[in-house]
Amino acid sequence: MARNTYDLLSKLNPTQHFPIDSLLRYCSSNVSGFPHSPSHFTISQFGHGQSNPTYLIEVGDQGSVVKRYVLRKKPSGTLLASAHAVDREFQVLQALGTHTQVPVPKVFCFCNDSTVIGTPFYVMEFLEGRIYIDPKLPGVAPETRRAIYRETAKTLASLHSSNVDSIGLGNYGRRNDYCKRTIERWAKQYIASTSEGKPERNPKMFALIDWLRSQIPPEDSSGATAGLVHGDFRIDNLVFHPTEDRVIGILDWELSTLGNQMCDVAYSCLPYIADIGNDKVQNGLEHSGLPEGIPSLPEYLAEYCSLAGRKWPLAEWKFYVAFSLFRAASIFAGIYNRWVKGNASGGERARYTGRLANEIIDAAWQFIKRESVLPQHPPSVANGKDVLGLSSGGRFIPSQKVLTLRNKLIKFMEEHIYPMESEFYKLAQSEKRWTVHPAEEELKELAKKEGLWNLFIPLDSAAIAKKLLFDGSNNHSNDANDLLLGAGLTNLEYGYLCEIMGRSVWAPQVFNCGAPDTGNMEVLLRYGNKEQQQKWLIPLLEGKIRSGFAMTEPGVASSDATNIECSIKRQGDSYIINGRKWWTSGAMDPRCKVLVVMGKTDFNAEIHKQQSMILVDIQTPGVHIKRPLLVFGFDDAPHGHAEVIFENVRVPAKNILLGEGRGFEIAQGRLGPGRLHHCMRLVGAAERGMQLMAQRAINRKTFGKFIAQHGSFLSDMAKCRIDVEMTRLLVLEAADQLDKHGNKKARGILAMAKVATPNMALKVLDMAIQVHGAAGVSSDTVLAHLWATARTLRIADGPDEVHLGTIAKVELQRAKL
Template sequence: MDFSPSGRAAELTEAVRAFIADEVAPVEHELEARAAHARRTGRPPVWQVPAEVRELQSRARARGLWNLFLPADHDGLSNVDYAPIAEATGWSFLAPYVFNCNAPDTGNMEVLLRYGSAAQRDRWLGPLLDGKIRSGFAMTEPGVASSDATNMELTAVLDGDEVVLDGRKWWTTGVGHPDCRILIVMGLTDPDAQRHARHSMVLVPIDTPGVKVERMLDTMGFLDEPFGHGEVSFTGVRVPAANIIAGPGRAFEIAQGRLGPGRVHHAMRMIGLAERALHLACERGLSRTAFGKPIMNLGGNRERVADARIAINAARLLILHAAWKLDTGGPLAAVSEVSQIKILAPNVAQQVIDFAMQIHGGAGLSSDFPLAGAWTAARAVRIADGPDEVHRGLVARLELAAHGATR
């Protein structure tokens, strides 16, 4: 079992880290200051991409730091090789987008790579890989418990050579982006089929008649502009049946293939976020004094630093193990491991960020530091792609099955 990155991956990781430190971080700091000022003054959010960000994308692409998420079987990197790059991008909220490696576009591009028809790839994958358009993923629904994806009620019914969609989705990530052009929508096609063969994934251009973004949703006060998470209604939406990905009834199969690598990406970005929080905590704790001592020497803070380092390192190794199992055995070989990292990584990140916030005092709750946004991001990931409880249930079921237990 070897988690060492290849020479190419090691070089790319260092290049990504240097680009983030030298070029992304100053722009991000300025944009965060602007956004904080807008919130304080009550200005409406700006759903546009700043010119500075588009310039960063151009420079990143010119240096070969573009689409690094692509899998090894498509001239990209293995999961183990990409993991440290994902961690590096987790240090910055902006970096994944700068390198065209941000969700949900990465997952949607992988779906098209692995399951899309030639026509679907020609129309949508090329522009996504070029960064000319953005996409959204519409799965969760407001009217059902979406932790069980078989509950999805939006219908995607075949009608001759068309498929008709009716229903409502929310937490559709990326739908607020000005370049969002295509949605992958999960819908119920055959309610009488076997439980995991009832749903389909359908490509729906966002300008199709009957598609309406009802509202943008905030996550604990953050709108995450210019990407955002929206509530979207579909009323008599008609698209060609050829827009069904891989054929009717294959949504769960596609989701399983999509989510494994994507969860490695999410988890490693959480490690990067935790590393940044620990870095800020150490700097603050060593530079501020209270009661005649550095804050770091008060209240057990040194022990908390040690605990944070141990937790981050342990989580990183668990994620690399899951990535290795995906590389060597595929998604079915890593089902438990992928759920394990989905639980552990955001929980570790949230704990480390909470410690950093405490070290910063009132400043840690303000927009003067990135910690409030970081805490919110880590908290949200504990629900996104399935809540902790669902993943714990899966890990327990697989563990007990090895001891002869039935479901």
Template sequence: MGFEASEKVVELNARLQAFMEEHIYPREHDWDEWCLDQDNLWQVPPWYDGIREKAREAGLWNLFLPHEYAPWSPGLTNVEIAPLFETMSKVTWAQAVFNCNAPDRGNMEVLAKYGTEEQQEQWLNPLLAGEIRSAYAMTEPQVASSDATNMELEIRRDGDEYVLNGRKWWTTGAVSPRCKIMLVMGKSNPDAERHRQHSTILVPRDTPGIKLVRTLRVFDSLHSPGGEAELLFDDVRVPASNMIKGEGCGFEIAQGRLGPGRFQYAMGLVGLAQRCLELMCARADERVAFGEKLIKKTSVQHEIARCRCDIEQARLLTLQAAHVMDTQGMKAAIPYISMVKIVAPNMAQQVADRAMQVFGGAGVSQDTLIPHVFALARFSRIADGPDEVHMSQLGKLTARDLNGISR
């Protein structure tokens, strides 16, 4: 099927593109240099909030929430959101300018879907306004966290409060002073059925008893200004009203948290890969080796062709995932979500690798975003659930759906 964008989306995408040209591409390298300076650790550049405000005023804000999340959604379908994500992802830090970045977008979705009015008032509204940041703390160092039912952090009811004890790591964004709230998953009902033992609870970042054990480096980068934290929870007390949806709903929330988020993640990787391809083509057209431009060399032509095929396949698959979500609902989209989760990070890693090679030494330097894309695509094959978990799920679903068809 075709995925022609509606007039509304063409216009919105053009405005987004113009915003990227005016405010983001010119500052791409400033951001890297500023964030790498140790004196600026965990801070944002001085110009950053100004351009976020401009994006908000321009209505280029919270575009990640599909129309069923009214009144907070700008009213777009998943298929309409997809090309916007490609555009806003062509610079590694740009999604956050439009308040569309992970992990905040998944957390906002949880609060919009499951939060009480009080929880929405206290935490969702400031997140939607971009006034605060959030984190999602599921993964624990001592257990295989690709299986969410393994989580051990204890959530114990004590009168009008819950008490949390345990350890989390890889909590993205939790090092930033802007992070004010965390969605923490832990075990509250150890005697219940395996998928009903866990809960997700809201924990303000400054609650006494939360200790930052260390910041983790990703391929030796601190990922400032958000960071990835290892946290100790030592008798951390929060009001009972901070429980999201109810005791025992943690696994359901973990599964549901990344519905639209997963195809948006994939479309982000398509955007980054497309940018690598654009840079690769420009470089091949100007760089001369052994008497001719690189673009004249068959091997370079083939690498460019492979990139284009791979990106277009991933783009169309991601649009299809969004289309199935729009027309048949989340359940029908599950196999497509698994497919894009497997395909998009691997595709972006391959494309970045090829672009790197065409750039030679410059390809591994700070002069382009290519090394960032390579690293991001590589850790994405773990961070949002390892490839193997998505492949096993897809394999099982496929065997179930196709079993008996050939007979």
């Protein structure tokens, strides 16, 4: 749990008392708003931290609001040379607070006169907020954990982006040879701390120093990593807002200087490598298991590098981590030396720091001796981007453009979609379930601003639309038109993004990439005339309306579309539609304004020329939405799947798409990419299942062991991972062939993907449900809904038997060639 900044207060250490009257006189003259003759005055010491003693001052006049200030001073007694430079802390805080947006407490004054309280000190504002002592964040919700780590990476990137020359810190330190100088400095500090034998000198420390000297990376003042260094950047030196997951202050600037900023990055990553507790060092998060919500080390590094515009130094990473552990060991040795002398600010916790120093040295050597420094899912960051696609899937991302979109999409999902899932479900299960959650519309606008809108539109369709659609007759600028037409991606490129959306049943519509709208927009882009596009396509592209697709009928086997019986009869300038449809996806949505209806215009024509598609305004008289249909108990509100009766529905003849008898032609053009989108999303659903399965297995015990320790589970989980990876490659190959050869020539591999993907997703999700036990079949997780969706798509995308027939026919045709 987080600790309020008040929780860290303790009684004053008697050895560190200072003259109160002298302090009051100084503050009254030098601290803004400080009362001259306060009637109320208390001072308490903060127990957290092991360096410069820090105090809370509470002061006020009778009847007035108590004001709070923080005083930070040098320790008393004999100190190591150049240590505890509170004047430098004041300097950097003043510069950052005055000239940047880096979150730091406001400083009021610095006193270099030791006669006031015995040592130099400075006074700054008190920040009331949360401090997380334990980097595992126990008792914190998973979504909050992820937000905290993201904010930590963001804060470090903000600090490292400061232009020291423009804010008056250009001479704050030497920018070149930082690592070399720091090694020598802390080697001397270690020797000085151990000169009296408490703690005893560790020979492994001197071997570590020699190893570091031989591994120093090239450094110069103009290097990409040169800049302001905090020196002790870790999560417990950050103050978070009392209720919001954002940093309001970076504390403890004692070690700040100019130099190699990757040392800060490595130091902030130490919890992943070693758990340095109050009295012992244990395995870090990499090996002890990540609590749910905390990003992996690759994700944390990718977040920092993306925000800071930096490259992760893979080749030098072993040095940077060992360097950070070495420096920590030297610091702890110094703290123990001060504890022996009676002037350590950390209280009784300092008595264990001598032992901790030696355990940290051992941890450094263990890391150095690793065959690989990479964690389970290593990043490969180039120019701040993760070219391996972060930690789950997508190992062969085709371009930097797609990678950038994918990283933005993952971040959007984690920050906005997953945290809202429970709220969306609550509304969908309430009496008002056929209404749209206001947050969904807000997220859609945010997705537009992020450039994550209409990403499904293929490159060729976007090119067609630019010629046919945007001639200046709409009310959008050219930039807005480009936004409505997506990013101009190929089907293969979109596959890497669509998969991410599939991890939540709520995500696709937020990015205007949900079925059946994607297929219907494709139909209008490819086959609609100018008037149809202006009336229906533009509002769909804008996300102002939604649509439905009406093909399946209850009275016939609709897997063979030649069975369809709905009639579309020409009568003068109109068509009259009669028929009963069901599983009309989207028709229940209150935003649904238009239906794409498939029926027969000529019952006597050649069998594949009888069908046509026509646009029907859902408000047309004779259109009756009879009922919503349930999918394994889910009605998918507010979207829904409806049974719809068309009773003498009269629509203008101009609403016909492409012409009479062209329905099968349109269907084939629509259902190639559209149905492959389902496969892409199902891969994402399976990945979500894998994630939830793994988290459950490492946190839940059965028969005295964690589930993850049972051999049968490990075997089954490994097989699931193999299936996910194989299927992903099959789907991406199908998308690539669709791009290169078109729907007809790619029909064989498209059919393979449509068979393999839902079956794979069902297997993975079923195992995830099994691992969750009763929770898995409940609505407390997303697993049951994802499973129901996957099972439905084995029918909605055409039954396996039809696709298997297509695959076999393609094979036989190859044999004849």
